[in-house]
Amino acid sequence: DAEITQSPRHKITETGRQVTLACHQTWNHNNMFWYRQDLGHGLRLIHYSYGVHDTNKGEVSDGYSVSRSNTEDLPLTLESAASSQTSVYFCASSEGGPYNEQFFGPGTRLTVL
Amino acid sequence: QQPVQSPQAVILREGEDAVINCSSSKALYSVHWYRQKHGEAPVFLMILLKGGEQKGHEKISASFNEKKQQSSLYLTASQLSYSGTYFCGTEPFDRGSTLGRLYFGRGTQLTVWP
Numbered sequence: 001d002a003e004i005t006q007s008p009r010h011k012i013t014e015t016g017r018q019v020t021l022a023c024h025q026t027w028n029h030n031n032m033f034w035y036r037q038d039l040g041h042g043l044r045l046i047h048y049s050y051g052v053h054d055t056n057k058g059e060v061s062d063g064y065s066v067s068r069s070n071t072e073d074l075p076l077t078l079e080s081a082a083s084s085q086t087s088v089y090f091c092a093s094s095e096g097g098p099y100n101e102q103f104f105g106p107g108t109r110l111t112v113l
Numbered sequence: 114q115q116p117v118q119s120p121q122a123v124i125l126r127e128g129e130d131a132v133i134n135c136s137s138s139k140a141l142y143s144v145h146w147y148r149q150k151h152g153e154a155p156v157f158l159m160i161l162l163k164g165g166e167q168k169g170h171e172k173i174s175a176s177f178n179e180k181k182q183q184s185s186l187y188l189t190a191s192q193l194s195y196s197g198t199y200f201c202g203t204e205p206f207d208r209g210s211t212l213g214r215l216y217f218g219r220g221t222q223l224t225v226w227p
Contacts, residue, residue, distance in 0.1 A: 033214065035217075040219065041219060042200060042218055042219040043155070045214060045215075045216075050213065056214075058214070096213055098162060099143075099168050100143070100160070100204070100213055101145065101157045101168075102145070102215065103157065104147075104155050106154050
């Protein structure tokens with residue numbers, strides 16, 4: 001069955017370190033998204049991509065970067081982790097088109113000490 | 114552009130009904146509804162499109178008022194499994210086209226007791 005996976009599921013890192021979170025989908029979806037979820041804020045968009053080599057900033061993109069070299073993967077990199085980036089991160093994908101429902105990965109819980 | 118959800122929290126007895134509202138200040142192409150259980154990923158429930166089309170869960174209904182940019186999710190005869198946090202996601206029109214990205218509300222926490 002097609003799916004979307006994230007790794008690692010849990011990560012503890014130190015302030016200032018570079019961290020990369022992986023997202024892999026097997027639906028062949030063009031659209032992929034990264035969100036962070038914090039208590040009281042809902043889901044906030046970090047970066048998104050409409051296809052290979054396309055990336056766009058969301059509303060909370062500072063300190064994060066993405067690259068899309070193939071259809072299946074959209075890794076999220078924290079260039080220099082900060083305590084404010086402690087959060088749960090969700091990756092999602094969608095086919096595009098009129099309905100465009102998003103399918104979410106299981107999430108990565110990141111703690112920055 | 115974040116939509117506003119209300120109420121923030123609802124507590125129900127099994128079998129009771131609930132309505133969750135979502136309001137946007139922008140012209141919308143679509144409204145999505147998702148449910149998230151504690152420690153899990155959000156799961157798609159329903160999408161409502163401008164023009165009246167909709168697609169989603171059999172047992173859940175929703176409406177979309179295009180003039181007011183408001184949507185409501187109707188949970189009738191609630192079951193214990195309905196407990197969770199409900200999010201609306203709105204897809205605005207931007208200069209005549211849609212962007213394919215969503216703005217999510219802060220969520221409505223629904224608790225159903227036996």
